[in-house]
């Protein structure tokens with residue numbers, strides 16, 4: 001079997017055309033220009049790749065973008081103070097705090113400070129609680145993009161067995177909840193999973209969000225499975241996923257490339273969330 005390649009770049013581009021029109025409308029009808037503030041502490045390679053793409057897309061869709069690049073040795077108190085200022089600013093509708101943070105900063109404490117109304121990445125425990133309960137909230141960008149891709153390619157979720165590899169609060173866990181809300185039977189695998197291969201071989205949909213190049217090989221995937229690669233590692237200066245794309249694409253029915261798959265959707269979902277936070281409702 002030769003997999004159909006899920007073209008995240010193309011799907012994202014089509015969504016952005018609609019977003020750009022909606023942003024224009026919000027500005028002309030209500031005088032609101034949606035604004036996104038991005039904070040990076042230090043210089044994580046995957047974060048920098050995200051920012052580069054995000055800046056381009058903010059420009060393209062007509063969003064205001066404010067960037068804060070803070071040094072690695074920033075004090076937690078100073079970061080919290082910056083977030084509190086952004087919470088109050090009327091021209092900032094979304095706050096994106098890039099993870100991971102340096103070890104001396106508590107991500108839990110800092111993300112709790114982000115106003116739930118501006119929390120475009122769903123990091124605040126209030127929004128995570130809503131997600132847990134299946135209530136309406138700003139959905140985390142990467143899992144939201146994954147669901148959109150599955151829907152765009154008319155891939156059935158209800159009743160399917162889905163395995164998520166990775167249990168981060170920003171991709172793995174929310175992806176599991178969102179698939180569960182769409183009636184998949186979900187297994188969450190991680191570094192201590194006893195039989196990763198056996199779990200994956202039994203799955204119709206595999207989502208990998210670990211950040212380990214080459215983690216998912218063709219012997220772990222059943223023929224006809226849908227393989228979604230949400231890994232973002234930088235290897236020799238290039239962005240790579242978790243999946244051995246060449247080999248796995250000969251067994252899967254659908255597969256996402258890196259770049260051009262999930263990552264391309266993440267940035268676009270971020271813009272969608274900023275627009276939502278700015279008060280635009282279809």
Ligand SMILES: Nc1nc(=O)c2c([nH]1)NC[C@@H]1CN(c3ccc(C(=O)N[C@@H](CCC(=O)O)C(=O)O)cc3)C=[N+]21
Pocket residue numbers: 009046047049050052053054096097098099100121141142170232239258259260261262263264266267
């Ligand atoms: N709070 C937080 N939320 C995140 O969502 C988050 C984060 N922190 N920290 C860093 C990682 C990394 N990440 C990427 C998203 C998109 C691309 C992306 O746009 N990729 C394009 C191309 C990039 C290129 O080729 O330069 C693609 O895959 O097609 C990359 C990386 C989000 N992350």
